[in-house]
Amino acid sequence: MSDLESDSPIFKFLLLGGLFLVMLALLVDGRRPGSWNSWLSNSLASTPASSETCQGEVHQEVVLSREKLAAFLTVSEREPKVRVQDILQQPYCQLPTLEVRANVVAERAVYPLAFDPHTWLIVLYEGEEYAGYQFRFQQGEGKT
Incomplete structure (x- = not known):
């Protein structure tokens, strides 16, 4: 079998770390309308833009x-x-x-x-x- 078996702690740690990084990147991606960053910037806007009246x-x-x-x-x-x-x-x-x-x-x-x-x-x-x-x-x- 290979050096990285599916039961080894290093493999599990790398898999979990990679999954965490992907989830973090999806949450912070401001280009996506439903992302946390875009929600935060929309909620901080106190008044609608003048182009929207x-x-x-x-x-x-x-x-x-x-x-x-x-x-x-x-x-x-x-x-x-x-x-x-x-x-x-x-x-x-x-x-x-x-x-x-x-x-x-x-x-x-x-x-x-x-x-x-x-x-x-x-x-x-x-x-x-x-x-x-x-x-x-x-x-x-x-x-x-």
């Missing part, structure tokens, strides 16, 4: 029902913007534009959920195409 007119009465959300989730990316707007109607507000890809300006529309007002559906448009969505969870501050 509503711009222009705010329509206080706008909320998104479960039915409209379900219909919206059937729309494929890159379908016409008007198809999404027909389902969702007028947004609560617009977030500032941003560049998701090089030289492509993206618009973002906000829709608070009727059944969870602290959760926003943010819809992304690139030109006249629907480009995706994300949910944003507000921390008890409600609509801004």
